[in-house]
Amino acid sequence: MSPTETSTTPTDQVVDTSYPFAAVPPQDAVQRYVAISAERPMTRMTMPIGGDVWVIHRNAAARDMLSDPRFVRKPFRTGERAVPYFVEFPDFLKSTIQFEDPPHHTKLRKLVQKSISPKRVRAMRESAVEFANELIDAMVAKGNSANLVNDYAVALPIQMLSNLLGVPPEDRPKFQKWSAATLAVANMPEDEVVQNMTELFMYLTALIEDRRKNPREDLLSDLANAPDKDDSLTDGEILPIAMILIVAGFDNTANFICSGVLSLLKNPDQLAVLLEDVDAVAPTAVEEILRNGRMAIYDTVAGGGGLVPFVATEDVEIDGQVIAEGEAVLVDPASVNHDAVAVADPGTFDVRRKDNPHLTLSYGLHHCLGAPLARMEMQVAISELFKRLPDLRLAGEAVVDDDNLTQPITVLPVTW
Amino acid sequence: MPKVFYVQPDGTERVIDGVAGDSVMSTAVRNGVAGIVGQCGGSLSCATCHVYLAAEDQQHFDAPSEDEDDMLDCTASDREDSSRLSCQLILSEGVDLHVTIPDEQA
Numbered sequence: 001m002s003p004t005e006t007s008t009t010p011t012d013q014v015v016d017t018s019y020p021f022a023a024v025p026p027q028d029a030v031q032r033y034v035a036i037s038a039e040r041p042m043t044r045m046t047m048p049i050g051g052d053v054w055v056i057h058r059n060a061a062a063r064d065m066l067s068d069p070r071f072v073r074k075p076f077r078t079g080e081r082a083v084p085y086f087v088e089f090p091d092f093l094k095s096t097i098q099f100e101d102p103p104h105h106t107k108l109r110k111l112v113q114k115s116i117s118p119k120r121v122r123a124m125r126e127s128a129v130e131f132a133n134e135l136i137d138a139m140v141a142k143g144n145s146a147n148l149v150n151d152y153a154v155a156l157p158i159q160m161l162s163n164l165l166g167v168p169p170e171d172r173p174k175f176q177k178w179s180a181a182t183l184a185v186a187n188m189p190e191d192e193v194v195q196n197m198t199e200l201f202m203y204l205t206a207l208i209e210d211r212r213k214n215p216r217e218d219l220l221s222d223l224a225n226a227p228d229k230d231d232s233l234t235d236g237e238i239l240p241i242a243m244i245l246i247v248a249g250f251d252n253t254a255n256f257i258c259s260g261v262l263s264l265l266k267n268p269d270q271l272a273v274l275l276e277d278v279d280a281v282a283p284t285a286v287e288e289i290l291r292n293g294r295m296a297i298y299d300t301v302a303g304g305g306g307l308v309p310f311v312a313t314e315d316v317e318i319d320g321q322v323i324a325e326g327e328a329v330l331v332d333p334a335s336v337n338h339d340a341v342a343v344a345d346p347g348t349f350d351v352r353r354k355d356n357p358h359l360t361l362s363y364g365l366h367h368c369l370g371a372p373l374a375r376m377e378m379q380v381a382i383s384e385l386f387k388r389l390p391d392l393r394l395a396g397e398a399v400v401d402d403d404n405l406t407q408p409i410t411v412l413p414v415t416w
Numbered sequence: 417m418p419k420v421f422y423v424q425p426d427g428t429e430r431v432i433d434g435v436a437g438d439s440v441m442s443t444a445v446r447n448g449v450a451g452i453v454g455q456c457g458g459s460l461s462c463a464t465c466h467v468y469l470a471a472e473d474q475q476h477f478d479a480p481s482e483d484e485d486d487m488l489d490c491t492a493s494d495r496e497d498s499s500r501l502s503c504q505l506i507l508s509e510g511v512d513l514h515v516t517i518p519d520e521q522a
Binding site: 063066067106109110113114117118119120121122354355357361363364365367368371372375 | 445448450455456457458459461462463464486489490491492520521522
């Protein structure tokens, strides 16, 4: 695609539909995304690393691709080809379930998903509420201001995942320190990251060994003692699962809790809607925070981003565009979440939005394994915070680490 | 055209004209029926398209497979005898279906 295409809106205003695009004000970014997806289902672009990739803009086309088994990740896993992306993927991620295909993917996923199923997560909600309130108690006891990242948003997901994996309470401080090394928000020097990750690996290996001998009701026990020969997993298979849960479960969730709180503080009218009936509105508010992403937070937003790519195993036509055998394809969540065909009035941040087919947690075989847990944690974190501290407000500018791929909020100063 | 009657937990009903060969889940998702998420796209790995199938419609389907049965144990709302994952309920010509959506899905 040429980078200079334009499109006309119903008001005959010319909108630049080149993609990717440099940072523009959020409303302009939305307008561009709407025009791009109206004009074409996808754009072929060259990534900073790994060559060319098709980037899908239309919500329905993205769902078609994500649920089509002819798109796989094997060539990335084996190293046959580089992953076309904005940054290099760490090798340990390529050995995880995220880069597996059926049938091995199915086996791994089946073993883990029961432990993070909607049912299990519902049973965890009460303890999440209790823990969120303990954190708020501690913040209030210290004074009338806090950095919400450290004092709240990171602590809650770590506690939930420790419970899920079966990390004993006395080991939690160590576990939190090591796990923080995997967090973008921690911003740790490289040698410290390596040392912490090594200690985390050693700790988990020992814990898996213990759970094999002394099983309890937790995920590591489930994995270490999978029921029959077909399902049995080696430590080499269990470790990457634990690691990806840590990486995905802490960092992304903490990040979304922060961006959710910040989106609400920056949109007082929507915060007022939430405060009218926090428990009732929180579920749709969380979906809207996931859909809206960076739009309600930043002064400018650049166009470009992506979920992990796939490779076509044969020529496949998606929404009129052929993706040739061997070509890579990915979904830009910001783009498909602002496709006006799928999402009415996509530029509006609406915490009561009912139809919200966002793809931030992906779709299909590789949809976010922890989605029910992430949703519950976000709902609880936001509900409890605003119920307890309805006058919460910003006490300074939020700090965002733009050098990091996930652009995490590293400092979120608040007062009440 | 087979029709699907979707009843929300509050009793409101939506009727969608479906296409034979499509599932109750994909028909719901395509038409924006609230309460059916179907995040895994029908690959039996999310338990977010849980529905209660009307008694008179159960004759049209085989009992849940082992994989569906496993996932039905993972649903957010309680499993009942009529519980099915709607991605496994495929529409047929001349057969209308009636499903009730549970309180919680994910």
